[in-house]
Amino acid sequence: MxxxxxxxxxxxxxxxxxxxxxxxxxxxxxxxxxxxxxxxSYSRDLFLFLYFLLIIAWGISSFKIHHERSPFTGKSILYLNRHQTEEWKGWMQKSIIMYVYAWLHMCG
The missing domain is CATH 1.20.5 (Single alpha-helices involved in coiled-coils or other helix-helix interfaces)
Structure with a gap:
């Protein structure tokens, strides 16, 4: 070679x-x-505690302001800014359409 x-x-x-x-x-x-x-082993109480802990951590981190500036607007970038959520919405719509197509295809 x-x-x-x-x-x-x-x-x-x-x-x-x-x-x-x-x-x-x-x-x-x-x-x-x-x-x-x-x-x-399964513990419902531990699962719910960790679940709510993650939700609280996500909620707190979503308000963090980054020091970078957006190339589009020049404002500070938030954790879930408009461009991220728009892209995520597109991916979710694509996955839902694929799921519905697969369900209709399997049901005839």
């Missing part, structure tokens, strides 16, 4: 090798008994 080929395609080769290592790790964890199976 030519050395210049490896240099030109090093990012692709790195991505392939990382993917291969991850798949090998997943296979090793799933198909061997090296890691024991854990017993699962």
């Amino acid at each position: 030519d050395g210049s080929f490896l240099i030109e395609n090093r990012l692709t080769l790195r991505a392939i090798s990382e993917f291969g290592l991850l798949m090998g790790y997943f296979y090793f964890c799933d198909r061997t008994d090296f890691f024991d199976s854990a017993t699962k």
Whole structure:
């Protein structure tokens, strides 16, 4: 193999090798008994506490003002600014349309 080929395609080769290592790790964890199976426990109160803690942390961090300036308006950037929410809305609309299409396709 030519050395210049490896240099030109090093990012692709790195991505392939990382993917291969991850798949090998997943296979090793799933198909061997090296890691024991854990017993699962469920605590509704702990779940609700952590859930509300995350909501509170998200709410507090959403009011943080960054010191960067928006390239569009020149104002300080908020955590969930208009451009982020518009992009997120587009992704959510796309996922809902794909879900509805799949549901209609499966139901005939």
